[in-house]
Amino acid sequence: MAVPSPAYEEQLKAYEGRAATVAGVGKDPVNEPMIRHWCEAMGDTNPAYAGPDAMAPPTMLQVWTMGGLSGHTGRSEAYDELFALLDGAGYTSVVATDCEQEYLRPLRPGDEITFDALIESVSGRKTTKLGTGYFVTTRMDVRAGGELAGTHRFRILKYAPAQRKQRKRTEQPSPKDRTNPKSRRPRPVINRDNAGFWEGVARHQLLIQRCAGCRVLRFPWLPGCNACGCLEWDTVEASGDGTVYSYVVMHHPPFPAFDPPYAVGLVELSEGVRMVSNVVGVPYDKVRIGMPVRLEFQRYDEELELPVFRPGGTGEGGGG
Structure with missing residues (x-):
């Protein structure tokens, strides 16, 4: 992709500080049912989020501003114009990268929510593993009863996907691929x-x-x-003992770091917590909910070793 001209980047920068939403109104007041559903989904049993003096979990800040399928009134044209400018130059893909929230006061059932949003910044042209593009940060100020309750910053990358050599679907990874650093299993963060x-x-x-x-x-x-x-x-x-609480079988097209199909289990440890890992040493179609498993550590290359689970702690063969 050609390097954009300074004039193009000046066009992008001109959107900094422009309103994205003006005087938006939350579609629902802060309410107990939504708080309850959120806490159940998150497994959050903090007593502060229930009862007559309940508050909403702070991380629900953005929930009260969501417009659903029908959107919000007050949305400006600036955001759409900026996206059109990026799309027109070939930066057609988008990925959310991160968000930051600042909490200034608790939100409680009955609070009426209003908000304003603006395009806070557009970065210079950046090259990432996904491709080359621009980071766009939007800041939303959330108010309850007219009082600032918190700030939500949301950052995306609008980019042109990097060109990658595609492996034919019928082509299987070779042993050489598996030792190639570019083909190794992704490193944990x-x-x-x-x-x-x-x-x-x-x-x-x-x-x-x-x-x-x-x-x-x-x-x-x-x-x-x-x-x-x-x-x-x-x-x-952990003792290393567990049972398969749930599982999925991955069938995505093969690439050198993985060899589908294979089973990924949600394993409930004997201590009561659950973790996601590969279930190895058994055919993927023989994994079952309730299957007893035992922890082991499997080495994938000279740098990477991961915890995996084998049925009953016995058996031969590899996987993952």
């Missing part, structure tokens, strides 16, 4: 919140977080307890 888990995996330990306040176990790892909100925690080592 390790950050300050989950680094301890991966350090445990390196020692062949499956570590589960335990809240220092209410002693509730949690998995996957989180920076704070979703039961009581405590930020302090320690860990317990």
